[in-house]
Amino acid sequence: MSPSSTWLRQLLTKPIRNGVVAFAAFFSLILLLQLFRNPALIGSRSGGQRWRAGVTVSAARQRSLNDVRNSTLGFERIVAINLPERTDHRDGLVLQTAVSDIKVDFINGVSRSSIQSKVLPTGHRHDEVPPWIGAWRAHMNAISHVVEKNWTSALILEDDVDWDIRLKSLLQDFALSTDDLLRHRDQGRRALSAVDTSRVPSSSPFGDGWDVLWLGHCGMELPIDDQIPVILHHDDLSVPQVEYQKSYDIKAESPLRSLPPHTRAVAYGARQGTCSLAYAVSRTGASRLLNDLGLKRLDNAFDLSLRDWCEGNNGHQRHTCISVLPQLFDHYRPAGSDIGDSEINPEDDKHRDKAYTRNIRWSVRLNIDKLLSGDKDFDDQYPDV
Numbered sequence: 001m002s003p004s005s006t007w008l009r010q011l012l013t014k015p016i017r018n019g020v021v022a023f024a025a026f027f028s029l030i031l032l033l034q035l036f037r038n039p040a041l042i043g044s045r046s047g048g049q050r051w052r053a054g055v056t057v058s059a060a061r062q063r064s065l066n067d068v069r070n071s072t073l074g075f076e077r078i079v080a081i082n083l084p085e086r087t088d089h090r091d092g093l094v095l096q097t098a099v100s101d102i103k104v105d106f107i108n109g110v111s112r113s114s115i116q117s118k119v120l121p122t123g124h125r126h127d128e129v130p131p132w133i134g135a136w137r138a139h140m141n142a143i144s145h146v147v148e149k150n151w152t153s154a155l156i157l158e159d160d161v162d163w164d165i166r167l168k169s170l171l172q173d174f175a176l177s178t179d180d181l182l183r184h185r186d187q188g189r190r191a192l193s194a195v196d197t198s199r200v201p202s203s204s205p206f207g208d209g210w211d212v213l214w215l216g217h218c219g220m221e222l223p224i225d226d227q228i229p230v231i232l233h234h235d236d237l238s239v240p241q242v243e244y245q246k247s248y249d250i251k252a253e254s255p256l257r258s259l260p261p262h263t264r265a266v267a268y269g270a271r272q273g274t275c276s277l278a279y280a281v282s283r284t285g286a287s288r289l290l291n292d293l294g295l296k297r298l299d300n301a302f303d304l305s306l307r308d309w310c311e312g313n314n315g316h317q318r319h320t321c322i323s324v325l326p327q328l329f330d331h332y333r334p335a336g337s338d339i340g341d342s343e344i345n346p347e348d349d350k351h352r353d354k355a356y357t358r359n360i361r362w363s364v365r366l367n368i369d370k371l372l373s374g375d376k377d378f379d380d381q382y383p384d385v
């Protein structure tokens with residue numbers, strides 16, 4: 001026994017010692033309960049809560065970030081687009097949202113045959129109704145619904161998306177980054193540990209003044225130079241190593257290849273976004289999209305129009321769109337024939353031996369049996385090599 005602890009024992013007479021022990025036990029219990037309530041909260045410091053390594057937030061910002069864990073992921077609503085005949089997609093999404101404690105409102109997809117050319121804005125070729133027209137209309141219906149209901153924000157999902165079991169924590173990190181990017185658009189590349197958390201955004205936990213948050217896509221370009229406003233999330237263990245990161249161009253190297261492994265990037269200024277499988281719209285963003293892509297002109301598939309609209313190309317003004325790479329949502333592809341993958345581009349009936357979701361390590365869909373049986377030893381699709 002060391003001299004100092006003997007000294008301590010002499011000092012603490014028994015009743016005092018019991019009191020100290022009881023107090024310590026009570027304090028630990030409170031701390032444990034706090035941790036249990038909010039796993040993202042890993043300690044505290046005077047002047048605010050330590051949210052992540054290096055990131056301290058006020059109690060008010062903490063409450064706003066807690067909303068990101070709610071059943072609509074910090075948006076006012078979540079809308080999922082589903083063609084009623086795709087019962088397979090609907091059942092899958094219902095199950096995934098149930099195990100993730102997420103609530104979605106379904107909105108019907110639109111088939112191409114139901115669209116008359118007289119309702120279309122100018123710009124399309126009148127001699128043919130393009131194959132992507134149904135998807136365009138379905139997205140417009142979802143966006144129009146957000147405007148009509150006057151929601152402050154909504155997340156719009158296609159019905160074949162999948163996400164990581166850790167989605168809610170990942171979205172909380174994303175919210176810290178989007179708020180910082182929106183307030184400091186002139187600053188270049190920086191780390192999540194350096195974000196400014198001094199203010200609590202008023203309209204959304206993700207910050208004020210955004211049009212679109214492009215959370216699910218099948219690839220985008222991200223010039224990793226010091227100039228573009230991008231926030232890097234280092235040591236994000238839900239990010240697969242770059243050799244596993246895939247876009248629609250299956251042979252392309254990941255835009256993140258020059259960064260340390262397990263880095264996620266949140267960027268204002270990503271380019272060439274493709275696929276609109278999950279994106280959030282703000283109230284103003286929704287109205288602007290409905291005006292520009294719903295009523296004014298129609299000359300490209302919805303995702304490619306959204307790309308132009310975000311980047312300010314092809315006659316569009318630039319808008320405030322923030323993206324994330326690797327994406328937080330990706331397509332789930334079941335085993336079997338690939339013929340049902342897309343309503344727009346019919347696949348050529350190739351067989352898939354194994355189901356997958358690209359870029360997502362602890363896929364909810366691929367762990368559904370474990371999630372339903374309470375097994376926490378989740379399958380990692382892309383373990384480090």
Ligand SMILES: *[C@@H]1O[C@H](CO)[C@@H](O)[C@H](O)[C@H]1NC(C)=O
Pocket residue numbers: 067068070071072073074075076077204205
């Ligand atoms: C989730 O949080 C957002 C942002 O604060 C809020 O608008 C939305 O109503 C909340 N959802 C639920 C179900 O409480």
Ligand SMILES: *[C@@H]1O[C@H](CO)[C@@H](O)[C@H](O)[C@H]1NC(C)=O
Pocket residue numbers: 150
């Ligand atoms: C829409 O919501 C905003 C903000 O809550 C409110 O100021 C406005 O009056 C609402 N508009 C309608 C038509 O309800």
